[in-house]
Amino acid sequence: MATPPPSGEFGRISRYFKPLAAGFAGARGLRDDAAVFGLPEGQELVVTTDAMVAGVHFFPDDRPEDIAAKLLRCNLSDLAAMGAEPLAYTLATALPRDLPEAWLGAFVRGLAGDQERFGIGLAGGDSVSTSGPITLSVTAFGLVPAGRALPRWGGQPGDRVFVTGTIGDAALGLEIAYGRLDMPDAAARDHLLRRLRRPDPRTGLGPRLIGLATGALDVSDGLVADLGHLCEESGCAALLYGDAVPLSEAAVGAIDGDAARLAxxxxxxxxYELLFCAPSSATETLASLAADSGVSITQIGELVPGRAGTVTVLDAAGAPLPLARRGWDHF
Structure with missing residues (x-):
């Protein structure tokens, strides 16, 4: 006999969310109005919040497991960019009343899988109904040695610019999802879509950049735009070498020499890769760190004197590469 759906808000919390909080003592079994926990000596708390809305950040018919993974991983990427180790998170959901129980069950399974993978637990949250699109928000907490959190604003002219992993997979995956890019190679297509739906937050690498990186953030709005944010806060400009930007094999196949797709x-x-600057003296150490962590780190440019926030993208010949836009902006 099938298990009947839980009754009301508290029934849902008991069935779906209490198990997610079982591994974090500060959640107090989700029996109180708030979580309670202390910080280890010599540590500070890093807090970040990201929200996702159906039709803006994900397609309404995306798999609930993928939606859950992206929601949590976006926040974990913010922690990594600050050099913080994941600790706990809270979750707020605004869901339609007629949302199938199977959807919520799959969503929770997605969260549970990533909790185990990234070593983080649910500390609490809120659940409401909505007549609008599904809206989800996570606030994530991380720990960083006191006074050592990586800033955006520490870069200075002469620093080299680095990025982890590969760039552009998600943007090209979105073109596939919209039907604007045809990829006959099924494996390449799946890779780009996976990178769109399940980014890889560099939680193991971020804390190891403390003492090496002078400024850092994660790539959410676009490589050029986010480098501009780092430069704006650091009071300098940057040169970005377009031919040095690391691309996956799938992305190279999708771009296929098309300048618009490269842009x-x-x-x-x-x-959701880490973008950071560091002095040239750190280059050898970063190469060793990349080899040890299994996450590639590529030098893609340098910080230079100039108007704060200016990013000049150069092509292989050293000429400025014209761009119609710098990145994503909600407003």
Whole structure:
């Protein structure tokens, strides 16, 4: 006999969300109005919040497991960019009343899988109904040694610019999802879509950049736009070498020499890779760190004197590459 659906808000909390909180003592079994926990000596708390809305950040018919993974991983990427280790998170959901129980069950399974993978637990949250699109929000908490959190504003002219992983997969995956890019190679197509739906937050690498990176953030709005944010806060400009930007084999196949698609790859966003600057003296150490962590780190440019926030993208010949846009902006 099938298990009847839980009754009301508290029935849902008991069935779906209490198990997610079981591994985090500060959640107090979700029996109180708030979580309670202390910080280890010598540590500070890093807090970040990201929201996702159906039709804006994900397609309404995306798999609930993928939606859950992206929601949590976007926040984990913010923690990594600050050099923080994941600790706990809270979750707020605004869901339609007629949402199938199977959807919620799959969504929770997606969260549970990533909790185990990234070592984080649910601390609490809120659940409401909505007549509008599904709206989800996570606030994530991380720990960083006191006074050592990576800033955006520490870069200075002469620093080299680095990025982890590969850039542009998510933007090209979105083109596939919209039907605007045909990819006959099924494996390449699946890779780009997976990178769109399930980004890879560099939680293991971020804390190891403390003492090496002078400024850092994650690539969410697009490589060019986010480098501009770092430069704006650091009070300098940057040169970005377009031919040095790391691309996956799938992305190279999708771009296929098309300048517009290359521009999309470096401005499209949703990569959730770490973008950071460091002095040239750190280059050898970063190479060793990349080899040890299994996450590639590529030098893609340098910070230079100039108007704060200015990013000049150069092509292989050293000429400025014209871009119609720099990245994503909600407003």
């Amino acid at each position: 999309l790859a470096i401005t499209g966003g949703d990569d």
